[in-house]
Amino acid sequence: MKIGIADTTFARVDMGRAAIDEIRRHASVGIERYTVPGIKDLPVACKKLIEERGCDIVMALGMPGGAEKDKMCAHEASQGLIMAQLMTNRHIIEVFVHADEAKDDRELAWLLEQRTREHAVNAVKLALYPRELEKAAGTGQRQGFPDAGPARL
Numbered sequence: 001m002k003i004g005i006a007d008t009t010f011a012r013v014d015m016g017r018a019a020i021d022e023i024r025r026h027a028s029v030g031i032e033r034y035t036v037p038g039i040k041d042l043p044v045a046c047k048k049l050i051e052e053r054g055c056d057i058v059m060a061l062g063m064p065g066g067a068e069k070d071k072m073c074a075h076e077a078s079q080g081l082i083m084a085q086l087m088t089n090r091h092i093i094e095v096f097v098h099a100d101e102a103k104d105d106r107e108l109a110w111l112l113e114q115r116t117r118e119h120a121v122n123a124v125k126l127a128l129y130p131r132e133l134e135k136a137a138g139t140g141q142r143q144g145f146p147d148a149g150p151a152r153l
């Protein structure tokens with residue numbers, strides 16, 4: 001089992017480091033890392049991690065900025081990531097933290113780290129323990145900020 005980590009230099013926290021550290025706490029798997037400049041470079045990096053470096057599942061880690069053009073970039077990158085999943089028939093867990101989700105630098109740093117770590121656990125479960133995700137179905141899980149929890153009548 002090999003997990004791919006694609007990350008960017010644009011992000012303001014080393015999301016790749018956080019993902020690798022968290023994966024190693026939960027599983028003994030091979031890890032391949034591929035760092036690119038920005039989120040629009042992630043789709044091909046993920047596809048190469050799958051096709052050329054033998055990854056079974058990949059995490060795509062990125063931080064869209066707060067400007068309109070950054071949001072457009074994020075939408076385009078997302079579409080590329082979905083296309084890469086369909087082309088390769090492999091999951092690519094998109095971990096995007098929009099810079100304007102956080103109220104200040106301190107919260108942004110926390111959110112980038114926390115969301116990456118929580119999705120790293122999701123990637124391990126998806127790859128190795130899919131029943132764990134099934135058990136959590138419909139429970140309103142969120143990554144980073146608090147879980148929404150289940151809705152009740």
Ligand SMILES: Cc1nc2c(=O)[nH]c(=O)nc-2n(C[C@H](O)[C@H](O)[C@H](O)CO)c1C
Pocket residue numbers: 008010011037038039040041062063064065066069070071073
């Ligand atoms: C406008 C812009 N915004 C972002 C962003 O919010 N987050 C990010 O990671 N990268 C951004 N980029 C860079 C592109 O994703 C890409 O790296 C370059 O266009 C080079 O292919 C660009 C060009």
